[in-house]
Amino acid sequence: MAKKDPYAALRIKEFNIFLLVRFALVFAWSMQFVIIEWEVYSITKDPWSLGLIGLMEIIPAVGIALFAGHIVDQNEKRGLLIKCILGFSVISFGLFLLTWPKIVGDWSTNAILYSIYFLVFCGGLVRAFIGPTVFSLIALIVPKKLYPNAATWSSSTWQVASVVGPAVAGLSIAWIGVHWSMCLVVGFTIIALLNLFRISKKPILNPKIGEPIWSSLKEGVKFVYNTKAIFGAITLDMIAVLFGGAVALLPIFAQDILKVGSEGFGILRAAPAVGAFITMWITAYIPVSKNAGMKLLAAIFGFGICIIVFGLSSIFWVSVVALFFSGVTDGVSMVIRQTILQLKTPDHMRGRVASVNSIFVGSSNELGAFESGLTAKLMGTVTAVVFGGTMTLITVVTTGIALPSFRKLDLQKELEDHEKED
Template identity: 45%
Template sequence: MNDKPTRRHDPYAVLRLPEFRLYISARLCITLAMQIQAVVVGWQIYAITNDVFSLGLIGLAEAIPSIFVSLYAGYVADTVPRKRIIVTVVAVLMFCSLALLYFTMDISRVLPLYGVLPIYVVIFISGIARGFMGPAVFSFMPQLVADKQLYANAITWSSTTWQAASLVGPALGGLVYGFYGITAAYAVDVLLVLLSLMAFALIGGKALPENVNPQNMVDSLRSGLRFVFGNQVILNAISLDMFAVLFGGAVALLPVFASDILLVGPQGLGFLRAAPAVGSVAMAIWMAYHPITLKAGKIMLWCVAGFGLSLIFFGLSTSFWLSLVLLVLSGAFDSISVIIRSTLLHTLTPEYMKGRVSSVNSIFIGSSNEIGAFRAGAMAKVMGAVPSVVLGGAITLLVVGVTALKADKLRKLDLTPELEPV
């Protein structure tokens, strides 16, 4: 008989930590702000240009600077106190939000004189800021959670918060834009960024984890790249998600579907943008009570395949309500994949290297959102919005099939408590 006591799973364990509550409150506010901004900017640019390619350029304007600074940002996150980086970055995002608000005011003649170019410039600057924010936030969160066995719980609630903001933000942005105008929508964006800045500032500063192998910047960056590319499980997991986001994303084209296919206007666009987060939040909450451990790799592969299928049927749908359901399903599948991948990265990566590893992950995943938006916009320009989404979903299924055949370690992966950093 086994007399070893079993540790009871507490789904709320990490929420009992005051600084973690401040952290997810700050993430909630900044994510709400960015989601509102994304909806408003997309609708604003499409209204001015009436060009689907211009929507893809939004993603490109943000992805290029984010990719360019990512590796250096990872190094900075491992050498500069992470709270200091986060507060600085959020202050820059506040400037960007204020600029977008100013462009819409009667006293401003910026857009009548220069068209949408100033908006792209602001998005470019915010892309630089987000490039630094990703590694800093990723590596700062574990410093608020002393018990490594709570990492999965922390990741689940952090993901739930992000997805909840992604649920409320687009709907809120669409509704405020639709009923009160663009200036009011950007004003709400500014207020939420300010609240995020205040919440991050209230968290105590944390010393950097001890680096057992100090290196200069070039060698440090190389060691981070070697770590990722030398670990088959991590490399395959982030590669799978990268291709799913790159080819399976349909978010950038939602203004086209809302305006020209489903005919639901800015209010409907808000609900379409929020729909994936409905599924993500529901699934993340379920996973807080039922964390995935056994057969995590196989589950991840099946969920990415489900994500691709959902987007194929979304592209073919002409019903607003069916489209909403399919986007909800895509969010639920994506949530499982994100939580499994994030748990892997936090568990297998040494603390002193998390900034650099996160920067590689950002290049693979984070920037793929923006590049995927450009891909979708460019393909939609050539073949139309519907074929662009359907083909992207089909390629996602192909990527899953190849990964399932080639990545045996990922396919056999279990997320057990005994999993330790390499």
């Protein structure tokens, strides 16, 4: 067999443009979230107001996800993503105006606050469409044989942008203030939009254009449930995020348990992302498609172990190492999950499958933070983290026993078949 090219997907010009668009979009979105959190808390000094930001975004994002998936499958993907980024640009510009004293100087606090919440809610509506559209578009840019490699580079791009965005937001707030920081966000959305025009229009690979929406939604949910590879991958991801949400409790560990202050908190917060990024870079050279099912189960089992070690640790560097390896295992699972979803999803159903995935995984991020906070209040912080890690381990074992076909999943032969087709 020919030696695998770790840069195979990067040799496709439109894929490089796609990565630039994705980086700019994720960077802007993650930067905007941090800026708005800062601004809202500065206005209210109420932690509950921060919870409302997440709630305002997740309700529309999850509430219309299935409908968004149907619309994505019925429309041309590049054009739809252009509309999504235009919508995001308008929202970002609105927030830019709402943080400008010259504009809102005479407004009441509540008027500013409710306007911000409204725009965040609108952002949730846009978010419902962006995920399925991006997932569908990437499959139209690269051939199937390159899906694992493309998934690695795409996930790495997302990881870097989601780490760098908040970091830049924190620095820019200190250097140029909230208002001009939002101007940077608007700038990056424009960069994403202009580069997206460099990607050609893609065909609509759906034989059921005009299908009734309820039939379409039912078909999408049924497909995910009946395709055990996809159902198993989504379920494992959801449980790992839901019960492994130790990151939500990091301020408590940094201040009260490890006693390392804001500097230590920054290191703890960065450790999983660094681990995930390094691992995803390595998977570009060492493919993980062979015995993918067992590798995914092992990765998430390892993730659960890391969370338990972190919860029990009272030594700072042990905690950092545990979080780093939680990122390593999460990076492996992220690449495998994306490859499974891309390979096992028919072209005409990508929007709906991505929407179901966003409901499970997207909502579990917020629910995971809520679960961690609730169990920490009921059980204590350390017990809550250990409980979450233990539930992750139990889920992995149960999935492996209940879905033997998932345990035996091997994507290598499927990839080789696609290579022969090409």
